[in-house]
Amino acid sequence: MSTRDRILDAAATVLRERGIARATTKEIARAAGCSEALLYKYFADKQELFLGVLTERSPQLDPPHDLVGRRTVVENVTTLVRQLLAFYVRSFPMAASILGAPELLAAHRAGLHRHGAGPEGPARHLQAYLDAEAAAGRVSADVDTEAAARTLAGAALIEAFLAVYTGLTEVPDAEARARAIVGSVRL
Structure with a gap:
């Protein structure tokens, strides 16, 4: 190693x-x-x-370009949300501690900005996928892909928080939770 x-x-x-x-x-x-x-x-x-x-x-999300045109959009988004549930459960305990220290949060925010990263990354990833599918005609042109992506990422984050808060190392029945989350968003 x-x-x-x-x-x-x-x-x-x-x-x-x-x-x-x-x-x-x-x-x-x-x-x-x-x-x-x-x-x-x-x-x-x-x-x-x-x-x-x-x-x-940490668990990773499939690259958007690997999913475009494969399976249905709902199946692909469900996969991404399930992957996001796993990612958030693993990363939440690392990152949450920074929120209680304003000066450390400011320094951390600046450091991530220098590296071109931040907490908006997962939502941007989902939006990139949805935008690519919209360009391919598989997502309706009237869907607000940014709002949909933020809604999906936010729902995954709260599910991960609830799991971590109760002492779990994964979201219970993550596949069913991912399907329910995706089913609540118009794609």
């Missing part, structure tokens, strides 16, 4: 246990069995490390 992979694995564990607000790069480096200086050879800052965990150690 490469040093970078060891650092990402350690970061995923520490961030999930302590949250991004309380986790330190020193603690992550110690868990990875390396120095903090070596950690910084691979990751510029804690936000970049957090993004690495989100993109490489």
